[in-house]
Amino acid sequence: MEIWQIWLAIALALVIIEIITVGFAALCLAIGAVGAAVASCFTDSLVWQITVFAVFTLISFIYVRPFMLKFLSRKKDSPKSGVEALIGRTAIVEEDIVPETNSGRVAIDGDRWKAVSEDGNNIMKGEKVVVLKVDSIILTVRKA
Template sequence: MQHLWQLWAAVALICLILELTAGDFFIICFAIGAVPAAIVAAIGAGTYYQIVVFAVVTLVSLFYVRPFAKRYLHKGEDKRISNADALLGRQGRVVEPIQAGGFGRVQIDGDIWKAVTKSDTDIPEGANVVVVDRASTIITVEKM
């Protein structure tokens, strides 16, 4: 147990290496917690105190260091919308007629989506449409 500080140092080093592959500043918090635990172990404190120091410092860094790092080190990255929200404003082609008050199908980039329209008129097959809204996996379209 005299050289337990080396184990904590190895944990810190491994966490730093793993953080390089992830890049979301989560694993680095464990590395930050392992460094004071290694110092406490080198001083000669018991295993219980080492674990408590590791846990406390890791939790503090999760709540304070990680948000700070994400805010300042990921500044300037574009905020990409993903999934169904990325469909808003996209154009597509009707592959199954959309009945007023009913459903049809629209193809956008090779994917086919269930679609409705707010207008009182039907949208025929082959018409070009634009996505104006969505509710779950059903998109609302307007004729272009």
């Protein structure tokens, strides 16, 4: 087995470890091993191969790993919780929403919330509304 094949075998083993651990440390080492495999095609010096391995690994740790951690830590469709989960939900008006008196209540899943109308129109008891915004304990709604 030639030295470049050994470096590629090391890289493959590190990629498999990366798949299991997903911390991007093994991936950076694998990038270094691929760099060393390429270097071994140009020189037989183990010192140069290890130097290339170290440099590629260091560069990967500085540039690739932070990028990948940031990229994968973004939660694109993360589930909403708390009051954020109310936005877009349908509620039933339990107490007339009257903008002039700044009064009105809606119910969602048995919880009662103070509500205001988005467009400033009255919304009568029993009507269905959609929650558009949550400001502290006040929901901004519009007719469904």
